[in-house]
Amino acid sequence: MIMDLIIIGAGPAGITASVYASRKKMNFLVITKDIGGQAAWSSDVENYPGYQFITGPDLVEKFQEHLQKYGIQVRENEEAVELEKKDKIIYIKTTKEVYEAKTAIIAAGKRVKEIGVPGEKEYKNKGVAYCVTCDGLLFAEKDVAVVGGGNSALDAAIQMMHIANKVYLINITDAFMGDSIMQEKVKNNPKVKILHNTRVESIIGDKFVKGINIDTQGRKETLNVKGIFIEIGLMPNSWFAKGLDKNEKNEIKVNCANETNVPGIFAAGDVTSVPEKQIVIAAGDGAKAALGAFRYLARLK
């Protein structure tokens, strides 16, 4: 059966798109690796209207309740591996099936970047981690390092300063790039040692991580840490989309109506060229994309 719409991803963008598609009574499916996306990784969300403070996981629970209210079926643990439009039909190949649709919304967000130093791959899930919200508790009362200088790294350090014994915050440049409120929180906490102008050289260990070798402007040092959180940014999950225009960051180019260069294919949220990456922006994009898909289908009829 050819669906009206297939939504890829169930982060804030995909979830909002699915609520709008449901309210328009569209015949649609949501295919996703997980529910919540990056929103589930945030400890403190203080800028989503209606909530002065909510944790990421609690906000995702609210999103899930919203999906349930509309009876939206989500195909979870399924990954899109190819998307292409041929002869007016959009083919979406996943890890489980091939689907056909008249319209698609790519809301696949972003994934973590690796630093690419010796030991990183070897010790992944053996002390090297990429999500504090998911893995932080594994390092309770231990010494850890957080690598990065943007909002993700600051958020990770803030979470870990309540869990770990000591937090080394390793930043390659001479200043943080994240929000000043978050910077103040880490600067004022005695558990956090900030290391600016510092490069990671390698990660060492035996069965599990035992330390991290760093270089601060020529001064080499080994920090004895049990956990290392790599928080150096994110890459868009756009690799599976064929025939779409992308920018130099591999983000899918969209116009202000969230249309891509291929008619009927829309993109929303962090996977797009829209400049700011926030929950409220992704949600707004998802709403626009679903309404755009609805209008596109109406024009086809």
Ligand SMILES: Cc1cc2nc3c(=O)[nH]c(=O)nc-3n(C[C@H](O)[C@H](O)[C@H](O)COP(=O)(O)OP(=O)(O)OC[C@H]3O[C@@H](n4cnc5c(N)ncnc54)[C@H](O)[C@@H]3O)c2cc1C
């Ligand atoms: C640590 C951290 C803290 C943050 N804190 C805040 C904050 O306080 N306030 C704020 O507004 N924003 C915050 N953000 C940013 C915010 O989380 C993102 O902008 C937002 O989640 C983007 O939503 P999205 O739906 O576009 O993408 P994502 O949230 O990345 O969701 C993408 C979805 O697509 C799925 N997916 C990916 N690839 C595929 C595939 N090939 N096939 C099927 N499914 C796929 C994923 O499983 C996921 O469900 C934070 C981000 C991070 C990392």
